[in-house]
Each structure stands twice: as C-alpha cells, then as structure tokens.
Amino acid sequence: MTSSSLRPTPDQMTDYYDGMGALLQVAWNDNLHFGYWDGPEDESSIEEATNRFTDMLAARLRVGPGDRVLDAGCGIGKPAIQVARTTGAEVLGISISPHQVEQAGERAEREGMTDRVSFQHVNAMDMPFESESFDAVLAFESIIHMDRPAALREFARVLKPGGRVALTDVTVVQEDPGNIEFFEGFPRKQPAKNEAHIASVVEPGDYPGLMTDAGLQLDELLDVTENTKRTFNLLLDGVIKHRREFERKHGITAEEVLGSSTVEDPGKGPGCVVVTAHKP
Numbered sequence: 646m647t648s649s650s651l652r653p654t655p656d657q658m659t660d661y662y663d664g665m666g667a668l669l670q671v672a673w674n675d676n677l678h679f680g681y682w683d684g685p686e687d688e689s690s691i692e693e694a695t696n697r698f699t700d701m702l703a704a705r706l707r708v709g710p711g712d713r714v715l716d717a718g719c720g721i722g723k724p725a726i727q728v729a730r731t732t733g734a735e736v737l738g739i740s741i742s743p744h745q746v747e748q749a750g751e752r753a754e755r756e757g758m759t760d761r762v763s764f765q766h767v768n769a770m771d772m773p774f775e776s777e778s779f780d781a782v783l784a785f786e787s788i789i790h791m792d793r794p795a796a797l798r799e800f801a802r803v804l805k806p807g808g809r810v811a812l813t814d815v816t817v818v819q820e821d822p823g824n825i826e827f828f829e830g831f832p833r834k835q836p837a838k839n840e841a842h843i844a845s846v847v848e849p850g851d852y853p854g855l856m857t858d859a860g861l862q863l864d865e866l867l868d869v870t871e872n873t874k875r876t877f878n879l880l881l882d883g884v885i886k887h888r889r890e891f892e893r894k895h896g897i898t899a900e901e902v903l904g905s906s907t908v909e910d911p912g913k914g915p916g917c918v919v920v921t922a923h924k925p
Contacts, residue, residue, distance in 0.1 A: 718787020
C-alpha cells in the first residue's frame with residue numbers, strides 16, 4: 646500500500662529545498678535526481694550518469710518539435726533544458742521553490758534556451774493550467790514529496806488525450822539494495838506526533854491501481870534499483886568532501902540540512918522505479 650504519512654505543506658517544501666537543493670548542488674550535480682549506471686563495471690561520472698537518466702526519461706515521453714512538456718518538480722532546470730535540446734519540444738518547468746525557479750530561469754538564459762524553456766512557481770498538485778494543455782509530463786522523483794493520487798490526477802488533467810507521463814519514484818524494497826549507509830554519521834530525526842514526512846516511499850505494486858484511479862493507463866513499471874543505487878554512496882562521498890565549503894557558503898551545516906526534516910523509513914533501503922503511462 647502507498648504511504649499514509651502526512652504530506653508536507655508548500656512552505657515546508659520551499660524551506661526544505663532552499664537547504665537541500667543548495668547541498669545537492671555542492672555535493673552532487675545540477676541534475677537534482679538519481680544517476681543511472683549500466684552495471685557494476687560502468688565508471689561513468691555523476692554528470693554522465695544523471696544525464697543518461699534524463700535521456701532515458703526523455704525518450705519515454707515520445708515528444709518532438711511542436712509538442713509541449715511539463716516538468717513537474719524541475720529543480721534548477723537542467724533536465725528541462727536537456728529534454729528541450731534532445732527532443733526539440735517546448736518545456737515548462739514548475740517548482741514549489743521560488744529560489745529554484747529563479748535559478749532555472751537564469752540557467753535557461755545563460756544557455757540561450759529561453760525560446761523553448763521557461764519556469765514557473767507552481768504547486769504540482771494544484772496547477773493553474775488548462776486541461777489538456779500538455780503533450781507529456783515529466784517528474785523526476787518529485788512525486789515522493791506529493792500525495793501521489795492527487796498529483797497523478799493533476800498530471801492526467803493537464804495531459805492531452807494520448808499524452809504520456811514518465812516519472813521516477815522511490816520504492817520499498819524487500820532485500821538490502823546496498824545503499825543504506827547513506828545517512829551513516831548524520832543525525833536521524835525522529836518524527837514528532839502528527840509531523841509530516843518530507844518524502845514518502847511506495848510499493849511498486851501500487852502503481853497499476855494508482856494510474857487507473859487517475860485515469861491513466863500504465864505502460865511500464867521498470868525496477869532500476871540496481872542501476873541507481875550508486876547514487877547514495879556517491880552523494881554521501883560528496884557531502885563529506887564538500888561539507889565545509891557548503892557551510893562557509895551557506896552558514897548551515899550539512900548535518901542540519903539532512904536532519905531538518907523527516908523522511909519515511911524505507912525499511913531495507915530505498916529502491917527506484919521508472920514509471921510510464923498514457924492518457925487514453
């Protein structure tokens with residue numbers, strides 16, 4: 646079953662990403678999402694692995710010139726710009742964080758992409774866009790912060806008939822995926838009574854029902870835990886390596902950022918799935 650945890654408010658999410666987004670930029674990459682490695686022998690860099698994952702999702706959108714894509718939870722804009730470049734589509738990125746929207750807009754301007762990429766401060770679960778106004782929706786792990794049924798219904802509402810959703814989500818796994826050391830050495834905050842988790846996990850088997858209830862038809866449910874699990878240890882390495890630089894620049898410690906909000910316990914460790922669907 647999907648999590649019944651309390652959901653964070655928009656203000657809580659804004660505060661979270663003001664700190665976590667900045668830490669990820671220093672310790673990880675401007676792609677604020679998992680990396681994808683082809684196997685144990687793949688020595689791709691973080692940038693190569695995250696760009697590869699973006700390309701994998703972009704291909705699943707099946708869009709091209711003249712199409713309009715919504716990037717729901719766009720971070721600081723790197724995936725949206727990459728999708729626009731590789732597909733020729735127009736991309737609108739939205740984020741609950743005004744600061745990230747500002748950064749994303751500056752990136753698009755620097756890279757000369759403002760003719761096809763734009764960004765807005767929007768809550769993905771309550772979007773102001775007209776129904777059937779997008780050809781595809783992309784969501785890179787952003788749905789972990791949302792009420793999944795509500796978010797998927799909104800995705801379906803703004804999609805044109807035949808339009809596609811491609812997203813990644815964090816899942817419960819039954820076996821240790823080899824990435825549970827990520828938070829070793831950092832404080833684990835115990836949630837207070839009725840406190841919202843900043844993120845939640847899902848059982849992969851919930852997705853057929855979630856998509857049907859949202860008015861979408863599930864096309865693919867692909868477990869990529871083995872390909873993405875290196876993310877956690879490399880991110881930990883980056884946090885350790887750059888923590889002092891981050892503290893000097895932002896006036897807050899990495900421990901304070903990581904311990905500031907609760908994340909639902911994934912049990913054996915977090916997995917990752919790629920999910921694609923279409924609107925009939």
